[in-house]
Amino acid sequence: MTLLKWLAAPFKGEKWAENLHFLLLGIGVSGTLFFALYTYNQLTEEQLSSYRVDQADKELIKTQSEIEKSRSEIRELEERLEGNFSSDIKILTEFNIDQDDKKTLIINLEVKNLGTHDLKLKLNEKSLTIYKVSYIGDQLKSEIELHPKYYQNLGKHPSFFQEQVVLQGAQKNLTYFSEIPSYGTYYITFQADIDDYLKETLNNNNIQENRIWFSSKYIVLTPE
Structure with missing residues (x-):
């Protein structure tokens, strides 16, 4: 009962409406901060995931380019070994x-x-x-x-x-x-x-x- 009286105390007297307003305002601000923090975390994870995908794509393109370069060098070496007519x-x-x-x-x-x-x-x-x-x-x-x-x-x-x-x-x-x-x-x-x-x-x-x-x-x- 003591806890209930403590919780109800701000709503007794002449300033109960003002106290209720501040309570609701505090709840609203807390909710806004929680939503903002949640959204930030989600965006951060998506951006991080997108960044990792971009990096993976760049590495894949780089690897493919290196493979093609190696193939070109092998073809050139084969042509030199086999000779050419020109x-x-x-x-x-x-x-x-x-x-x-x-x-x-x-x-x-x-x-x-x-x-x-x-x-x-x-x-x-x-x-x-x-x-x-x-x-x-x-x-x-x-x-x-x-x-x-x-x-x-x-x-x-x-x-x-x-x-x-x-x-x-x-x-x-x-x-x-x-x-x-x-x-x-x-x-x-x-x-x-x-x-x-x-x-x-x-x-x-x-x-x-x-x-x-x-x-x-x-x-x-x-x-x-």
Whole structure:
């Protein structure tokens, strides 16, 4: 009873309403503080969880990047061990008019071996082609087609080379000559078959495209 009297004491007398107001106000403030503390704890846990997820994602991305880098380094090392085939073929031209007013074209192929294997070019009678072209806009049409040979000798029985080997790191020049009918626009192409070893390498890697060595060039010949 003493406890009940003590609890009821503030509500007796003239200031009981004021005391009740302060009591309710105190309960309200306590509830607000409790709710704020609870919400803060929840937000802190969510933020911490989100931070941990972000860190895990960053670590995963970093790990994946390191794995891809390692794979790239392994591929590069494998290519170095297995070697690679690479060339740079430039078409250089020289236009002349001789004493008989014949128009001639000297074509020099500058072949550089940039790979780690000897480069073998299998040639044929149509390895070099000169097209005299006409055009409308971007539509081209061949008017004349010429196939100069890469001659080995011009004796009684002329012959031409069927294969050329460019050693690793070396350069070789192949020279062609042809009379041309007139001034105008010409398209020059060079293509050579790859050797059997390179074919086997491409087959082992399931590569079916670009199975020839190829280079091309447009030139426009006009009177001086």
